[in-house]
Amino acid sequence: MAQAPLLAIDGLRVAFDAEGGTLQAVRGVALDVRPGECLAVVGESGSGKSQLFLACLGLLAENGRATGSACLDGDELIGSPEAQLETVRGARVGLVSQDPMNALTPHLRIGAQLVEYVTDRGLMSRSQARARALELLGAVGIDDPESRFGQYPHELSGGQRQRVAIAMALMPGPGLLVADEPTTALDVTVQAQVLQVLRRLREGGLTIVLITHDLAVVAGVADRVAVMYAGVVVELAPVAGLFASPRHPYTRALLDSIPRLDAPADRLSGIEGQPPGPHERIVGCAFAPRCRQARDQCRRSEPAPQAAGESVWACHAPLPRGWTT
Amino acid sequence: MSTPLLEVRGLRVEYPARGWGGRRGSVVPALHGLDLALDDGRSLGIVGESGCGKSTLVRSALGLVAPSDGEVRWRGWTVDTRDRARMRQMRREMQVVFQDPFGSLDPRLTAGESVAEALQALEGVTDAAPTRQRVSAAFAAVGLDASLASRYPHELSGGQCQRVAIARATIVRPRLLICDEPVSALDVSVQAQIVNLLAELRRRDRTALLFISHNLAVVRHLCEEVAVLYLGRIVERAPRDSLFLAPRHPYTRALLAAVPDPDPGEAARRSRAESPTVVADRLPAAGGCPFSPRCPLAVDRCRIEPPELESTGDGAVAACHRWRELPTAQLD
Numbered sequence: 001m002a003q004a005p006l007l008a009i010d011g012l013r014v015a016f017d018a019e020g021g022t023l024q025a026v027r028g029v030a031l032d033v034r035p036g037e038c039l040a041v042v043g044e045s046g047s048g049k050s051q052l053f054l055a056c057l058g059l060l061a062e063n064g065r066a067t068g069s070a071c072l073d074g075d076e077l078i079g080s081p082e083a084q085l086e087t088v089r090g091a092r093v094g095l096v097s098q099d100p101m102n103a104l105t106p107h108l109r110i111g112a113q114l115v116e117y118v119t120d121r122g123l124m125s126r127s128q129a130r131a132r133a134l135e136l137l138g139a140v141g142i143d144d145p146e147s148r149f150g151q152y153p154h155e156l157s158g159g160q161r162q163r164v165a166i167a168m169a170l171m172p173g174p175g176l177l178v179a180d181e182p183t184t185a186l187d188v189t190v191q192a193q194v195l196q197v198l199r200r201l202r203e204g205g206l207t208i209v210l211i212t213h214d215l216a217v218v219a220g221v222a223d224r225v226a227v228m229y230a231g232v233v234v235e236l237a238p239v240a241g242l243f244a245s246p247r248h249p250y251t252r253a254l255l256d257s258i259p260r261l262d263a264p265a266d267r268l269s270g271i272e273g274q275p276p277g278p279h280e281r282i283v284g285c286a287f288a289p290r291c292r293q294a295r296d297q298c299r300r301s302e303p304a305p306q307a308a309g310e311s312v313w314a315c316h317a318p319l320p321r322g323w324t325t
Numbered sequence: 326m327s328t329p330l331l332e333v334r335g336l337r338v339e340y341p342a343r344g345w346g347g348r349r350g351s352v353v354p355a356l357h358g359l360d361l362a363l364d365d366g367r368s369l370g371i372v373g374e375s376g377c378g379k380s381t382l383v384r385s386a387l388g389l390v391a392p393s394d395g396e397v398r399w400r401g402w403t404v405d406t407r408d409r410a411r412m413r414q415m416r417r418e419m420q421v422v423f424q425d426p427f428g429s430l431d432p433r434l435t436a437g438e439s440v441a442e443a444l445q446a447l448e449g450v451t452d453a454a455p456t457r458q459r460v461s462a463a464f465a466a467v468g469l470d471a472s473l474a475s476r477y478p479h480e481l482s483g484g485q486c487q488r489v490a491i492a493r494a495t496i497v498r499p500r501l502l503i504c505d506e507p508v509s510a511l512d513v514s515v516q517a518q519i520v521n522l523l524a525e526l527r528r529r530d531r532t533a534l535l536f537i538s539h540n541l542a543v544v545r546h547l548c549e550e551v552a553v554l555y556l557g558r559i560v561e562r563a564p565r566d567s568l569f570l571a572p573r574h575p576y577t578r579a580l581l582a583a584v585p586d587p588d589p590g591e592a593a594r595r596s597r598a599e600s601p602t603v604v605a606d607r608l609p610a611a612g613g614c615p616f617s618p619r620c621p622l623a624v625d626r627c628r629i630e631p632p633e634l635e636s637t638g639d640g641a642v643a644a645c646h647r648w649r650e651l652p653t654a655q656l657d
Contacts, residue, residue: 044512044513044514044515045482045483045512158375187374187539188541188583188584188585189579189580190374192582192583195585213512215513216585216587217585219587219588219589219592220586220592220593221592239589240589240590243587243588254513257514257517258513258542258587259517259543259546260542260587261542261545261569261584267521268520268521268546269517270514270517270518270520270521271514271517271518274484274485274515
């Protein structure tokens with residue numbers, strides 16, 4: 001029997017009130033994050049991947065509304081009071097975003113930021129916090145943490161800042177780290193380094209949700225991958241199976257779009273067309289207009305999720321299975 | 326031998342140093358004496374991390390920053406911003422596409438107006454009928470539906486804006502198209518569309534391409550030759566196949582190794598074998614090879630004596646004291 005999930009999302013919907021009607025950003029997602037795993041959530045801009053987790057943390061924009069359920073260790077997050085969400089964000093879930101300068105204050109020294117992040121809320125004493133900060137800076141691969149303590153964010157490189165932001169998110173000892181596009185703004189070499197840090201944290205037992213638009217980066221880090229398209233999860237599978245034999249045509253197309261060093265250098269296979277806009281009313285499968293396998297049924301009815309073993313996909317015409325887990 | 330389309334000789338560009346520590350009059354070099362040539366109809370990729378001087382190179386080629394030393398030559402003519410007539414001609418023949426697809430379009434102009442503006446400014450075409458005809462041909466060439474011509478940039482997706490920027494750059498049939506990280510801000514599926522589009526336009530018009538990117542995998546799809554820049558210097562320049570199959574410089578190898586492998590088994594294997602080359606935190610060396618602080622192969626000589634570019638065979642050059650000792654069997 002599988003372990004109880006750390007975060008259990010069910011029937012989650014996120015909508016925004018906007019001029020000209022309601023925008024549906026997340027259209028009903030069920031997803032479990034298991035303790036100790038790294039779950040990658042992959043999707044293109046507008047797929048709802050970030051809003052899904054921002055909704056869980058009560059961080060939607062003013063005009064956003066979330067319905068459905070998201071339970072963190074049994075505690076319902078959706079619709080819970082702001083005070084409770086603050087505890088969740090402050091201590092139980094760490095969040096790292098694309099731009100580390102969102103997390104770091106430019107005029108405070110690194111050490112002070114890390115320490116005060118927890119002492120301000122009385123989570124630990126100054127000496128405890130200092131010891132933990134030094135330990136975490138070491139864990140995220142910052143050379144000579146003692147001397148970094150006295151530096152300001154602008155004295156660090158982008159990759160170092162991102163690793164400091166990860167250390168800061170981990171200061172209160174959260175059970176879950178949500179990393180939203182943590183490597184998108186970084187050079188490839190630095191990206192490799194940050195991914196290595198995530199891998200090590202995961203090996204140390206941390207549960208991680210890695211949100212990204214780039215399937216290539218998740219291959220070496222994630223245990224399972226959820227692929228989102230137009231506000232729904234279209235496929236969820238263990239990483240090896242998903243890459244070797246995806247069932248959903250969108251996953252296949254995304255995999256084929258990745259420029260590779262080891263493939264013929266002639267033509268890249270993109271995905272023609274574009275995802276539906278947030279205003280569009282979706283009938284049937286949202287991917288159908290761009291899908292080479294699409295049949296009439298796909299344009300009429302929304303495919304229900306089907307499961308086999310560890311994998312789930314939502315497609316009327318799934319690709320044949322070539323892989324068994 | 327024919328004159329290269331674009332030639333850079335001993336190009337040095339310095340920026341005035343700012344900040345607390347910088348003395349008045351002190352300078353930061355962004356490019357340290359660069360030599361490059363691009364022939365008509367050919368494609369050259371420039372690869373490197375942030376701060377390597379990629380964008381400064383683009384700005385110098387366009388005549389937007391003045392070299393401190395050396396020169397940029399356009400079809401044999403030394404670029405001189407005082408010669409307005411020649412500059413004007415050069416700017417028609419040399420077009421640019423930038424990274425940020427929204428930032429490079431005027432938000433107050435529709436997509437069609439933006440493209441027509443290029444035609445008016447560079448070719449003086451103002452009559453409605455020929456403008457309309459050329460604009461719709463340019464839209465078709467970049468795979469944009471004609472109905473999008475009346476939309477404003479904020480009504481378009483990132484990929485569509487980038488297509489508009491490409492239409493605007495190519496409507497005047499330039500001899501050289503410079504692309505500065507044109508796909509870095511785009512989703513992977515859209516990135517593939519744009520890379521394919523650039524390849525098609527190149528096949529159709531035989532436009533030369535200078536393609537700047539930090540992503541080697543993308544460069545491999547578009548460029549016949551690749552130059553790798555590190556802290557303002559070329560550390561390796563080679564034809565595509567020799568660069569990707571037999572990279573000579575340890576930095577090129579580090580860049581290749583850092584491209585994420587979309588294969589879970591391979592990625593896991595590689596992460597275990599990951600070399601410290603990737604660490605980007607160390608400061609550049611004061612003397613010696615600029616890459617030596619990060620280089621897993623650096624020896625004492627590398628820290629003292631700066632390596633010069635030397636031929637490594639197959640038309641490739643590399644600046645490394647130890648390239649001969651690197652195993653030739655490549656990136657397994």
